[in-house]
Amino acid sequence: MLKRLMSTSNDVSFTILRLVLGVVYFAHGAQKMLGWFGGFGFHATIGFFMHMGMPAAVAFLVICTEFFGGLGLIVGLLTRIAALGIGVEMIGAIFMVHLQNGFFMNWMGNQKGEGFEYHLLAIAVAAALLLRGAGAFSLDRTLSK
Numbered sequence: 001m002l003k004r005l006m007s008t009s010n011d012v013s014f015t016i017l018r019l020v021l022g023v024v025y026f027a028h029g030a031q032k033m034l035g036w037f038g039g040f041g042f043h044a045t046i047g048f049f050m051h052m053g054m055p056a057a058v059a060f061l062v063i064c065t066e067f068f069g070g071l072g073l074i075v076g077l078l079t080r081i082a083a084l085g086i087g088v089e090m091i092g093a094i095f096m097v098h099l100q101n102g103f104f105m106n107w108m109g110n111q112k113g114e115g116f117e118y119h120l121l122a123i124a125v126a127a128a129l130l131l132r133g134a135g136a137f138s139l140d141r142t143l144s145k
Contacts, residue, residue, distance in 0.1 A: 005080055006140040007133060014128070014135025018073050021125045025086055026070025033067040052096070065089050073129070076138020080130050087126035090119040 008014070031039025040048065042063065049059035066089070069082035098116040106114050134140040 003144050006078070006144040008079070008135055008138060008141050008144065009133065010136045010141065011132070012136045014132055015076070015137050016135075017125050018076060018079060018129055018134050018138065021083075021086065021122065021129070022070050022073025024070070024122075025066045026074060029063065029065075029067030029070050032063045054096075062089055062092075073134075076134035076140050077143075079134035079138065079140050083126040083129035087123050087130065090122045090126070094119045 027037055030036040032045040033042055035041030035044075039045070045063060046056055046059045049062065050056055054062075065082075065085040069085045072078050072082040073086075094116045098114055098119060101111055101113040102115045103117055104111075104115040105117055
């Protein structure tokens with residue numbers, strides 16, 4: 001089962017998708033987990049999510065999904081699991097926060113918050129990785145041989 005979960009082609013296009021999504025989510029996860037890149041760190045992020053009405057366990061899973069899922073995508077390890085986690089998280093973010101703000105991002109600063117267009121792109125990339133795997137230059141590919 002693990003071999004099937006990790007199997008992937010030697011397609012470089014999926015490597016590009018995986019690396020870009022991994023770097024973006026690792027950076028966001030590092031903000032939440034470690035306070036890097038201007039983030040608030042683990043405890044403050046948990047508190048913020050709980051203030052929004054999210055249970056602490058779910059907040060913990062969000063932080064872990066972004067941080068460890070991002071790392072997993074960067075190296076191409078358990079890519080399908082990481083992509084599933086990120087896709088589910090983005091669906092949750094759309095419905096919990098961004099749907100009320102409409103489709104578009106808040107480029108001009110004239111909305112109350114950010115729309116969900118970015119989240120749809122992340123879901124699409126995660127879906128491609130979930131369906132096809134990590135691609136070339138991944139630990140998944142190396143370990144599944």
